[in-house]
Amino acid sequence: MMRHQSKRYVVAVVPSEQASDGAGVRLRRAVGMHGLPEVGPFLLLDEIHSSDPSAYIAGFPPHPHRGFETVTYMLSGQMQHRDSTGGQGVITGGDVQWMTAGSGVIHSEMPAQQDGLMWGFQLWLNLPSAQKMRPPEYIELKSDSIPEVKLDGLTVRVIAGAFEGATGPAPERDTQPLYLDVRMTAGARHEIQVPEGHDCFVYVYDGVLTTEANGAQVTVPRKSTAQLSRVGSVAAETGTGASFLLIAGKPLGKPVARTGPFVMNTESELEVAMTDYRTGRLVQAPPKR
Template sequence: MSQPVSSPARRVERIITGQATSDGAGVKLTRVLTQDLQRRLDPFLMLDAFGSDQPGDYIAGFPSHPHRGFETITYMLQGRMRHRDSAGNEGLLGDGGVQWMTAGRGVIHSEMPEQTAGRMAGFQLWLNLAGKDKMCPPWYRDIPSAEIPEVTIPGGLLRVIAGTSHGQAGAMQRDTTEPLYLDLHLQAGASFEQSLPEAFNAFVYVYEGELSFDADSAPVPAERMALLANTPGAERVAFSAGPAGARALLIAGRPLGEAIAQYGPFVMNTQTELKQAVRDFQEGRLA
């Protein structure tokens, strides 16, 4: 999946504007991948973007809360966030770092800012687990910025968080969903290509500047998601940066094709499993 191939490029199916909301104890954020897109972008369940230099927007953080049945991937562009969980893990997420947590059968964790001023910006992505893996033991890894592989490409820089791109394996690999998670920093007019199996669901989130995908579609501006079409035979993604350059996330994965039953921080396959998850939390079995 790392090298461009001679095939049609995926077109932009639609451009999505995120929804302003808050989560945790009042952290202001934009929900880019919302619940109504979960089937279309399987195996991804949610993408939140946050960014503010106003402490009141983030200082309350995300006090202790439960999860079951999926993975959370937090990518911090700027800021400091402390993670603690009921499995005994603790870590400090800093500039350019990633926190990858598998909730599995259940974990209670907190994510609290360790700054009282300055900018905090980043993303949290929820990646679903297959039914056979939903009750696996919780797992956690802190990935400091220095451990995220970087590739210099013509006119830019590529950070490979997960998957493989341009011959470089990323910091994380997952067998079942095979996620690709790239952070692209492109100079003005620079182009990028990535091969991608046509069965994979994929999207691009532009967080600075703008991207152009083809001559027939309008540029995708900052703070917008380009949902990429699953066109038969289209096995690559190609785009170029606008006159001010661009920074964007390219995220893709193999769909699970399974039922999704969600109640807040619990994501299972059936309502029965979902009710059991809620009971287990209420009765202290996730601690």
């Protein structure tokens, strides 16, 4: 099959913002703030990157979720996850924890280290209306299960979706997510294929990336997000080297109602979620492991 030759253009380049969450963890918010509230089915992307224990040691004590999924990807450090399905484990550099809140979970994410570098990301992926009340699920993807593709000047870890014949170990979802960790050496260029119609963004966590569409070049600096159009491939180029997350997914086309830890489609569904949490009925589905 012939590949589509057009290139996605940059809709916006948005610097990440400093934020605090959990019990006082300092982080950078790349998606989910005023400048970029969401990109298709992706509701939030946070980055923790610090060697200062005071920035992360308080962690994220037990808290509720309903109606979406969280994907935690560690580059360095150790984070302990526990939730009300009975799922628990420590993820470290290269590992992924995929938590489906569904109808409701109580979970915690706490550092499993007292000092040293903590570097990782958490992505929120929305669920379709019909699956928001599905049973919760805890999935752990160890680093050695994530395929790594090496091309000229390019190394790509395939967490979800497919790239150059490699398929990530993430669970199949209606949103057909593509989640790539891309590292490019100085002077590298590559065109990355993304499914047509998918919402797409890149978050540059190190170095500087240049992307090109219709003859125009746009620079995406470190700690910034580029939201891209829905058609074509992603043209990636770097002069000095760049590392970035490329994330894409099929739009859900439904309204989003969210407050704090709950993501539903209507305000009335949010009210039900909050009432269920206050009255101890949030965790109602049988555990699925």
